[in-house]
Amino acid sequence: xxxxxxxxxxxxxxxxxxxxxxxxxxxxxxxxxxxxxxxxxxxxxxxxxxxxxxxxxxxxxxxxxxxxxxxxxxxxxxxxxxxxxxxxxxxxxxxxxxxxxxxxxxxxxxxxxxxxxxxxxxxxxxxxxxxxxxxxxxxxxxxxxxxxxxxxxxxxxxxxxxxxxxxxxxxxxxxxxxxxxxxxxxxxxxxxxxxxxxxxxxxxxxxxxxxxxxxxxxxxxxxxxxxxxxxxxxxxxxxxxxxxxxxxxxxxxxxxxxxxxxxxxxxxxxxxxxxxxxxxxxxxxxxxxxxxxxxxxxxxxxxxxxxxxxxxxxxxxxxxxxxxxxxxxxxxxxxxxxxxxxxxxxxxxxxxxxxxxxxxxxxxxxxxxxxxxx
Numbered sequence: 001x002x003x004x005x006x007x008x009x010x011x012x013x014x015x016x017x018x019x020x021x022x023x024x025x026x027x028x029x030x031x032x033x034x035x036x037x038x039x040x041x042x043x044x045x046x047x048x049x050x051x052x053x054x055x056x057x058x059x060x061x062x063x064x065x066x067x068x069x070x071x072x073x074x075x076x077x078x079x080x081x082x083x084x085x086x087x088x089x090x091x092x093x094x095x096x097x098x099x100x101x102x103x104x105x106x107x108x109x110x111x112x113x114x115x116x117x118x119x120x121x122x123x124x125x126x127x128x129x130x131x132x133x134x135x136x137x138x139x140x141x142x143x144x145x146x147x148x149x150x151x152x153x154x155x156x157x158x159x160x161x162x163x164x165x166x167x168x169x170x171x172x173x174x175x176x177x178x179x180x181x182x183x184x185x186x187x188x189x190x191x192x193x194x195x196x197x198x199x200x201x202x203x204x205x206x207x208x209x210x211x212x213x214x215x216x217x218x219x220x221x222x223x224x225x226x227x228x229x230x231x232x233x234x235x236x237x238x239x240x241x242x243x244x245x246x247x248x249x250x251x252x253x254x255x256x257x258x259x260x261x262x263x264x265x266x267x268x269x270x271x272x273x274x275x276x277x278x279x280x281x282x283x284x285x286x287x288x289x290x291x292x293x294x295x296x297x298x299x300x301x302x303x304x305x306x307x308x309x310x311x312x313x314x315x316x317x318x319x320x321x322x323x324x325x326x327x328x329x330x331x332x333x334x335x336x337x338x339x340x341x342x343x344x345x346x347x348x349x350x351x352x353x354x355x356x357x358x359x360x361x362x363x364x365x366x367x368x369x370x371x372x373x374x
Contacts, residue, residue: 003364003365004026004039004362004363004365005025005031006026006362007023007025008362010023010341011023011026011362011363014359015359015360017352018345018346018349018352020342020343020344021194021334021342022358022359024334024335026188027191028188028334029291030291032291034066036288037066037288038065038066039365039367040270040358040361040368042066042067042149042150042367043148043149043150043152043367043368044148044226044270044368045139045146045147045156045226046065046149047146047268047272047285048064048071048145049062049144050145050177051140051173052177053145054072054073054079054099055073056073056074056075056076056077057074057075057101057103057116058072058099059071059073059099059100059101059105059116060094060098060099060100061084061092061093061095061097062096062097062147063096063287064149067084067136068083068084068085069082069084069138069147069149070084070094070105071145071147072105073116074117075103075116079140079145080117081147082118082135082136083134085134086109086112087112087120087131087132088107088109088123091108091110093105093114093133103115103116104116104121105133111124114132114133118133120132136148136151137151142167142171142173143173143174154370158370159225159370160225160226160268161223161225161370162221163227163266163268166264166266167266167276170252170255170276171252171254175301175302175303176302176306178301179299179312180297180299180300181297181299181313181317181320182295182296182298183295183296183297183298183321184293184296186293186328187292187324187330188288188334189271189286191327191330191331192294193267193273194355195323195327196323197228197229197348197351197354199232200215200347201326202215203215205325205326206319206322208315208319212234212242212244212245213233213235214232214233215232217232218230218231218232220350223371225370226268226368227269228266228269228353228357229264229265229266229267230264230265230350231262231263231265232262232263234263239278239279240280240311240312242312243311243314247311248308248309248310249279249302249306249309251278252278252281252303253303255278255279259278262278263275264276267354271286272285273286277312279312280309280312282301282312282316283297283301284296285297296320298317300313300316
């Protein structure tokens with residue numbers, strides 16, 4: 001068992017209702033983050049961006065846990081994943097975070113060339129041996145690309161069991177990225193997730209949000225897959241989450257009935273936050289940079305051709321920054337010698353669920369397991 005480098009008795013305390021925050025080192029220690037990258041991130045289906053980021057004959061190198069993975073789409077639109085490592089002398093094939101196009105993948109070190117199926121095509125001056133790039137499991141789900149670096153995660157339909165009926169009506173695969181913001185916050189990645197899972201903090205720091213969505217509204221799900229979340233209501237007269245509650249775009253195709261009055265807030269373990277509004281979809285993709293610093297890419301998805309999206313972007317950019325400021329305040333607090341994990345309130349039940357999932361992984365030394373289905 002490869003349990004996390006933490007005081008496991010302190011971790012066990014997090015499993016007792018009503019729950020509490022994790023031990024200090026879980027938010028501050030680089031060796032804990034290294035363990036998370038190697039177990040939680042490598043062992044799960046990590047969101048690596050949008051399907052549209054990888055066109056036919058295109059490729060993109062992404063970080064997944066400790067690994068760099070090359071995502072490649074061939075001429076027939078099939079998406080494949082390979083470790084970003086040449087089979088000759090192990091040079092990376094593409095710098096992490098960058099993209100390229102073309103029919104072949106050439107290693108920049110000794111010019112070993114691979115085709116888009118990962119097979120070695122040619123090498124300089126001699127016949128090419130039968131070597132191919134090492135494959136990594138990848139999948140596409142509603143327009144998002146997911147990667148499982150260690151190849152041990154359950155099939156994605158089991159991993160995200162119960163989520164299909166919630167997400168499908170919003171057709172995120174048919175939407176385009178209309179705006180994108182990147183943030184770097186001085187806080188551990190788990191603090192951003194904890195903050196997302198509760199609105200207990202909303203009256204104190206989100207007056208604009210509370211004006212269009214009651215912070216005590218809605219209900220939370222009992223998930224049957226590796227996700228968590230719930231829904232919140234819009235106030236009477238509000239069409240969406242915006243400064244005045246009005247929408248410049250109108251409802252998404254297929255969104256009718258009660259979905260016109262709610263917003264879904266969903267977390268797909270470990271790093272995708274998926275917020276479904278009547279008229280747009282917003283995503284946050286989290287990338288831990290250090291134990292105390294996180295990159296968050298926030299995108300707003302709208303039907304193709306929608307140009308008036310500022311009402312959504314402005315609202316959530318303000319709300320994001322309010323949240324990041326709060327998370328950074330918590331980070332400073334958990335770094336203090338005076339930090340003692342405090343109990344959660346009844347309104348933080350999904351945060352407790354998330355913490356318990358992480359704590360169980362710490363104790364077992366394995367990626368989070370699927371919840372039992374009744």
